[in-house]
Amino acid sequence: MKTSHRTMGAALAVLTIAALTSCGSGSGSDAGSSGGGTVTLKFLVDNNQATVSTAKALTDAFMQANPTIKIETETRPGGSEGDNIVKTRLSTGDMSDVFWYNSGSLLQALNPGQTLVDLTGDPALANVQKDFLPVVSQDGKAYGVPAGTAMGGGILYNRKVYEKLGLEVPKTWADFMANNDKIKAAGIAPVISTFKDTWTSQLFVLGDYYNVQAAAPGFAQDYTANKAKFASTPAARAGFDHLAEVHAKGLLQEGFGSATADQGMKLLVEGKGAHYPMLSAQVPPLVATTPAAATDIGFFGIPGADAAKNGATLWEPAGVYIPKTTEKLDAAKKFLAYVASPAAAEAMNKAVQPAGPYRVEGAKLPDDAIQVAKDLQTYVDEGRTAPALEFVSPVKGPSLEQITVAVGSGLTPPEEGAAQYDKDVEKQAKQLGLAGW
Template identity: 25%
Template structure:
């Protein structure tokens, strides 16, 4: 999710990247080895496209994995239809997509985060309605909801619903007699104790603009926020800077850095080095998705990461779990000249055996989006954070708020961490950006 769930919305400094086609850029999330399960054939009822077709697929660098390429190769072998993955840098992708759509140069298939953010792209005008595709009836409710706008299904979803929480090393917590905090004060106290014993409390990859905004995005469930405030945000009847609990949360995030909870190089840390930071035991916690521990185990088998647990983001005394709207989806360019080939490709990917191959490889994902696909038991992280949160579960702001500008927010939070901005100013900049977008939308 993750990250996905994660949102990549900074201003593109160059728009030539998507033209270069496929890229071998290293992904931020570990890619499991390809499954040995053989991809299944498509059904006879699937529309038949010409075999000299090449489908272009636009994606952020994190979102295309080895299993996607393997299934694409199997599809090509069976149909002759080629798949051209056009992979772009995280911090440029969404703005490249906006530009390509506006200039009528968008690829046939476009990866993007699920949820209300789709509404920013005028889906009725630009995306193909997939509501009547045969596979749509087998989507789970959350997968269909997160890929729909105004009752129309625009996204092909093979991701999973997940959320971000603080994963912690249970061995380190036990060693120093620490327990999951119920308040920010308790959280600060356990961080102080870890520091006193030579353990850096939290790994924060502040270099990546998409990650810092997750601390605020997860505040949708904090006491004083909730669905009613989300509704006001989406009607532009409330401002982030006017919410005392959100300003408190950002002030606490800033204090975490000042107190050394992130270590000395927070703005130099990137996502890839988080595995070693936690797997080596040098850091005790990280803000990640619930299947992240499985990736740590793959890289550090002796870390005991499979037993690690998770608690909610503690800012503002939060005890709720903010989830995605279903991860990353694929929408279809309404102007594509290869609609039949796209439908054939989606039908192929939605076959049960191919879905099984996909989820077997994608160990970073949780619950499958399609009914009838068996999954492994929930991770210790997911189980533990749901036990703490109970019924206090709702969609994170990045999935539920109109005109959530993760790129601008990421830069603003980096400025705050470096001392060039205040917590209040971070929220004010987000409000200013959203005001402009609402005016344009009207």
């Protein structure tokens, strides 16, 4: 997973639970098959255990259904080291036949028009949800299929606390704050913050992008072109304002500055805290040791100003791609078509508990899906989602988590924090050579 900057991306790579990976080669008819008419594809995956487990379930099921195609899986590191390996192998013509990599802005850095097979109009994309395609596209051409599930960035909440206090899921920020007042009066910490793990401080800002897009539809394009700023766009600055407000009103738990993400999830599951701005991918790892997390923790998008425009921000799944250098294009496309199928979702469900909805038509969550995944599925089914900013703009800054810790601790005013982040992104935007910077 990636987020507003590489540090959070590295931290959350571990959480990108269903990040499939595949490797391939990609240009003409299938060649290089081994004896007996079997074609062998190489499939590159990152070395996170959840990814490896998911990839094994996927390839085993595919090979059982397609006995003439063998898939050999290889692994690579995650994070920036993995980025460099992918870029190097593409540039040297040494990429595997199919490979997994980020969707969104990091994909753009691979120069997909020159390095990847264009799948626009291909049957491999037949089942892919249309609103996923932009994050695996460049210049209107699509290059990948979704690997695994999306995850939500918003508010995890304790459903038992809500039931006990007779609360309803808020549709506006004012409703959210009213709920917090009632929760505080009941002696429960309304909002959990875990600033020892600094990356967790960013969710009020990053998870608010659905509301930014709803209020300022052109923000991502203008932000990328240096025509819009967080500090001067009220809807974009709201995330910083929210961080400051929950601190100023005394809604955080005691010791929030030294708390870890694991401690925050424990407080949430135990009902000692009611809300935790966080990613849905934090929940599945808890279920094995704390089964109540599957049913007691729910999810809602960060509420905005207008109940009629309520929705949620998604971190889209990674993509599976085919490099132009493959000599086994037909087999590689067949594999991608399988990855983007309901059958693949069934295979993945058996390997890893999904943290959110699939982005494939007809792909269903398992009957025992965790509540946060079901909640996210509702947002997707109702068309009330937007991808996080990092999926629609390459402009990121490395210091957001330090800035949000300071704002969320009452050390930096929100308007100043937003301005600091606007300045923070300049260096990277210039390094990318973006117009307008």
